[in-house]
Amino acid sequence: MNNCPYCGQEMEEGRLMASPKSYFLPLGEEKPMSPFILKGTRAISLAPPLLSSINQANPAFVCRSCKTLIMPFPET
């Protein structure tokens, strides 16, 4: 298990979904019907301009405690 390098809490694995809206989808969580309606799910809504070219197959890790996201990034 990975722990957050900032606060030490356990991080949660998932995928970063980038289109048409950026959000974090935790492992085991079903893809929401609409990425614009994440309320009531465990998905985390993210700022839109951030990650439009992200590879959604890569694992991403979040720390809900200190709002940290860790993942590989694409080189341009």
Ligand SMILES: [Zn+2]
């Ligand atoms: Zn943390």
